[in-house]
Amino acid sequence: MDVLLSTRTAPESVAARPVEAFLAELLEAEAHRWADLPHATSLVGDLRHAVLGGGKRLRPTFCHWGHVGATGTDPGEIGVRLGAALELVHTFALVHDDVMDGSPTRRGAPSAHARLADRHAHHGWRGEPRRFAEGMAVLVGDLAFALAQRLVSELPVQVHRSWHAMCSELVLGQYLDLRGAADGDRDAGYATMVSTLKSGRYTVVRPLQLGAALAGALDRLEPVYAAYGEPLGEAFQLRDDLLGVFGDPAVTGKPAGDDLREGKPTLLLALTTQRAPDSARPVIERIGRADLTDADIVTIAELAWSTGAVDEVDLRIEAAVERSRAALGHPELDAAAAPALYALTEAAAWRDR
Helix, strand or coil, X not given: CCCCCCCCCCHHHHHHHHHHHHHHXXXXXXXXXXXXXXXXXXXXXXXXXXXXXXXXXXXXXXXXXXXXXXXXXXXCHHHHXXXXXXHHHHHHHHHHHHHXXXXXXECCEECHHHHHXXXXXHHCCCCCHHHHHHHHHHHHHHHXXXXXXXXXXXXXXXXXXXXXXXHHHHHHHXXXXXXXXXXXXXXXXHHHHHHHHHHHHHHHHHHHHHHHHHCCCHHHHHHHXXXXXXXXXXXXXXXXXXXXXXXXXXXXXXXXXXXXXXXXXXXXXXXXXXXXXXXXXXXXXXXXXXCCCHHHHHHHHHHHHHXXXXXXXXXXXXXXXXXXXXXXXXXXXXXXXXXXXXXXXXXXXXXXC
C-alpha cells in the first residue's frame, strides 16, 4: 500500500477501509464462536451495529500515520489490528457515554440503549424497559472493551504502556465530566482538563504515539506527537463543544443542546457563564437541570454569541491548529506523514459532525 497521499486519497480512507474490513471479520468470527450459547449472537449483533454503523475512524487514522511518521512505511496487518482495537475502545466509550447522558441518538440513528428499549417493548418482555436497555447497552460496551484488550494483548509489548495510559485517561476524563456536570462546575481550566482527558488526548495524541510504539520509536517521537497532538486534540474537543450547541442534528446525528441539558463542563459554557449579564442568571442557573426548556437552549446559544464566547472558542481553535501544524516541521518526523497530518488538522478541527 502506498503511504503517500495523492490528490484523490483522503488520509482517513487509507486506514479506515482495512480496519472496517477487519472489524467485520472479527465480529462475524465472534458470533460463530458463541453460536451455541443462547442469545449471545444478539449481543454480538448489537456490538456490530454500534461498531460498523458509521464514524470518522480518526483514531485508527492517527495511529496509521503515527507509524508512517516514525518509519515512512505502512504498518501493515499489525497496524490494522491496533486500529481495530482503537475503534472498539471508542465504541465502548460512545455506548457507555450515551447511557450516562441518556442520549437517544448516535450517528443519526437510535443509540444502543434506545434500540434495546424498543426491542424490550416490541417483545413485551418483563421488567422495566429502561433498566433492561441501559444494562444491556453497558454489556455491549463491555464486550467492545474486552475485544479491544484481547487484540492489544497479542501486539508487541512496547504498545502496552501508551495503550493503558489512554484507557485510564479516558475513564478519568469521563468521571470528571460527570462530576463537573453534577457540581455545576463552570471553571474554564476544569473544562479544558476534562476535554483533554476525555476526548482530545485519546483521539489524537495516544493513537499517534501508539503508531510510533508499534514501530519501536516511541521514545524518539513521543514529545513530537505530543507537540502536534495536544493542541489538535484541544481543537477537536472545542469544535465538538460548538457542534453540541450549534450543530445541525441532520449532520451531527445527535440532538443539539444535549451538552446544555446535561450541564457539561465545556469551555464554551464556562466563557458564556462568566460573561453573561446579571439579567441572564436565571436561565444560566437552569443549565443541567430538568426544567431547562428548548427556549432556554436558544437563549443560552444567543448568549454564547452575544458575549463573544463563540468567537473566543473559534480563536482558540485557530491558535491550536497553528501550533499543531508548526510541530510538523520537526526533523524527527518522516516527511511521508506530513501531508496527511497537515490535512488531518483540518478534518479534526473544522469538521461539521
